Amino acid sequence: MEIPTPLDDLIRQLVERRNGRAATIPIEEPKWLFHSLYPGQPIDPHTLGRRLKAIGVPPQLARHSSLMDIASELPAVVISRLLGFHQSTGDNWNRVSQGFGADYAAEVSRR
Numbered sequence: 001m002e003i004p005t006p007l008d009d010l011i012r013q014l015v016e017r018r019n020g021r022a023a024t025i026p027i028e029e030p031k032w033l034f035h036s037l038y039p040g041q042p043i044d045p046h047t048l049g050r051r052l053k054a055i056g057v058p059p060q061l062a063r064h065s066s067l068m069d070i071a072s073e074l075p076a077v078v079i080s081r082l083l084g085f086h087q088s089t090g091d092n093w094n095r096v097s098q099g100f101g102a103d104y105a106a107e108v109s110r111r
Helices: 007-017 045-054 059-073 076-083 087-098 102-110
Strands: none
16 A cells, blocks of 8 residues: 555654654564563653552562572672672672571570
């Protein structure tokens, strides 16, 4: 189907400008697991949090659980560098993820 002039020029301009909600996702851009209304952009974290709460998933609890799981498998220095947190935060997560470990057992045996 051919598009009559001057409508064809206007459609070409719209495709070339690609802004706002009329944009299309360029092939070279990554595809986000949670995309926003704007092509090529990830969803806003606050929006994602509201959507998770609406379906009964507590986002903070899920985030903390994931971080504790990571902390149980990786050294604190790796966690802090990968996630961009301070070294002491990685140390705290490692300590908490170990739960009642050898220190606790040693303390109980001294009682």
